[in-house]
Amino acid sequence: MRNKSIYLLLACVCGTVAAILASQWLKAQASGQNVGKTSEIFVTSVAIDIGEKITAEKIQLEQWPEDKVPEGASGKLAEVDGKYAKQRFYTGEVVMPVKLMDENWSTVPKGWKVVDMDASGLGIANLIQPGDRVDVVGFFDKGEFIPRSGSKTVFMGIRVYSLDGDTTRRVGEPRTKAARNIQLLIHENDKNAWSYAQELADVKLNLASDDDHTLEDGSNEAAKNFVNWIEDHRKAEEEEEEEEEERQRQLEAEQEQQDNEDQVSTKPEVIEPVVEGFTMFKLVEGRMLEYWILPGKLPVLVGEVGELDEPPEESSQDNLPVNISPNDDYQQLNGEGSPFFQPPTSNEAR
Secondary structure (H helix, E strand, C coil), X not given: CHHHHHHHHHHHHHHHHHHHHHHHHHHHHHHCCCCCCEEEEEEECCCECCCCECCHHHEEEEEEEHHHCCXXXXXXXXXXXXXXXXXXXXXXXXXXXXXXXXXXXXXXXXXXXXXXXXXXXXXXXXXXXXXXXXXXXXXXXCCCCCCCCEEEEEEEEEEEEEECCECCCCCCCCCCCCCCEEEEEEEHHHHHHHHHHHHHEEEEEEECCCCCCECCCCXXXXXXXXXXXXXXHHHHHHHHHHHHHHHHHHHHHHHHHHHHHHHHHHCCCCCCCCCCCEEEEEEXXXXXXXXXXXXXXXXXXXXXXXXXXXXXXXXXXXXXXXXXXXXXXXXXXXXXXXXXXXXXXXXXXX
């Protein structure tokens, strides 16, 4: 009897254990139907530093349970191959496309340049990491190049190249000391915009989104608008100066003309002395000839008496020199030396 009781007790215990195990197995089957489903995602096969290019040799596909796959992970090679790391990846880390970039800002591309600015006065200096995008904003005072006072966006969404020359991106790591200088990556076409901003404004930085504001010529959209804003104002100023200079020249010319007219009107009139002539008569061969005499001139034959009522105009002989002065008594007009002398004829000689 005692042996039968022991066997019966053992059978009951074994049955109970089997029932519990069966129940747990059924529950596991009912609640874990998807435990076996997995997805392929890319993880790093080696450590990848910031700015390194993602290649097939540095990544590999792994099977991950679907409930363990991080949001944003990818198993498509086209989404990761050839891109650059925005931050450091450790071996076995999931390659997230959001942590990649199309261009490597950690090296200076052709046609770009790195500019430096003081970070001591920037409130967000401790929040900025290499690779972040920032807006450059300046406050300008009205002047020769600036049409009005106020703030103006100089750059939109340009890359932070480095902090104190260090291009390493340390996301989540505490910074041991504040950055003293920040280096920014700008296109060669925007160097004038940066020069204007540094010379004319107190420049500040604002964290920006990851949107790209690069135009077809490589310039930054805001930088190009900023330079046009300055150049349009400067052109208008030059045109206004030229118009003012032209008005001044016209006023000076009008004043000069008026001065000349006033000078002519006030100039004393010069009255030339009147030289008076007289008439002389000479009897020649029974004819009374009339001559017109001017001081210093040869006598001019007018004609016979009664033919002319007015003195004739001076002949071409007026320009011939003669030693006659207004004070002479004209005695030289008589005798053989006189221009009126005519030798007597043979009849008259008798």
